[in-house]
């Protein structure tokens with residue numbers, strides 16, 4: 001049992017001004033941490049009781065308030081749970097008091113406002129210096145993180161913010177209680193995979209585990225790139241491979257470099273392994289290899305991340321520029337060159353770099369032009385000893401058999417790929433036209449989406465995006481200024497784009513009204 005409702009009669013948030021302060025102060029912070037709005041967090045703090053997540057927090061508050069008749073164990077939270085919470089910080093300050101872990105037998109002995117009803121291991125309330133404060137301190141955040149999960153997370157995991165790198169369209173659909181009419185926000189390929197890939201996936205003997213070596217696919221990819229298979233590792237999309245790569249390189253405090261507002265999954269993994277992120281700004285809506293490599297040298301980065309072409313702006317550098325910049329990549333820094341959109345880019349965008357160049361690892365995917373985002377197939381090309389290192393950490397049975405056969409058949413059908421690439425080109429033109437018709441400025445794109453500059457700040461672009469989402473069109477936008485003056489629209493079918501053409505004027509008008 002995680003909750004005993006009868007024990008929640010005295011809700012400290014309603015009656016106690018200090019507690020109201022706790023809720024008010026923590027709401028925005030926890031909201032930010034957990035990727036929800038401050039008011040949602042605030043609400044959850046008030047109305048928790050069923051959700052373990054918030055129940056823990058409420059219990060902390062309860063401990064901090066004058067409601068000693070309610071014991072943590074009344075909430076179904078045992079001694080071990082409290083022990084875990086308090087282990088994180090033996091002197092946890094909360095709103096003018098601190099909860100301290102007491103040796104058994106001394107509980108309440110020097111705590112005049114604690115009648116000693118808490119169990120020994122749960123600690124006692126004691127008066128604190130009269131300053132309230134420290135509500136948002138790391139110690140509390142850490143403790144709350146542990147309270148929220150009830151489990152003895154590692155210190156690193158306990159301190160990680162509960163960010164959600166992407167709120168999925170499905171989540172939004174559930175929240176709106178309706179399906180999107182056009183799904184133009186995740187840079188998938190609405191044109192789908194080759195029919196041969198679909199047939200291969202259908203025929204896959206899915207009752208069997210996939211080949212853990214991905215042997216056939218690696219061999220085919222090696223043939224496709226004119227290299228040997230020991231230069232290639234296959235994984236669960238670029239996102240999965242990024243996780244393995246970061247795990248191989250990044251420990252607590254290791255420096256990594258990326259661009260401010262670049263594709264965020266690298267950041268998510270880097271922080272998840274204790275890395276320290278350093279960011280450089282975009283330059284004229286492009287990621288800036290010179291600045292990235294300069295920063296890498298300055299901070300002694302182990303990894304530097306660069307997507308070419310870039311998401312979210314769609315911009316790109318030609319391969320020669322990337323190759324020339326490599327001369328300034330510091331020794332000991334590995335460049336992660338994310339080429340997710342390379343199939344949509346002009347010839348010459350991929351730099352002519354030897355597959356075993358130890359300075360670079362290149363990431364490719366079947367999620368974009370190949371139309372297999374749901375299958376989760378990506379691969380990395382790099383020096384054989386770097387590629388072999390993935391075997392130390394990867395999930396050897398992470399690839400499923402249908403995905404393996406689908407990717408193999410998709411790779412073999414380059415004719416289909418080219419038809420998709422030309423559909424993408426046409427869709428990019430149409431999105432640009434629709435943008436222009438509505439006073440938005442389309443940015444040149446080498447990807448399967450177009451960034452439309454809404455001409456003002458992030459708040460305005462967000463309002464336009466909100467208008468589209470509310471009217472059934474899923475789109476996304478860049479996270480950081482100044483890129484967040486844009487919305488980002490993925491290539492769609494003719495039907496999708498005629499829906500966009502119809503809806504966009506209303507969405508903009510609603511944004512103008514405010």
Ligand SMILES: Cc1ncc(COP(=O)(O)O)c(C=O)c1O
Nearest residue numbers: 237238239263311340365367378
């Ligand atoms: C730059 C970039 N890299 C990687 C990915 C994810 O690729 P995958 O589906 O292979 O994980 C995306 C998806 O949007 C992307 O934009």
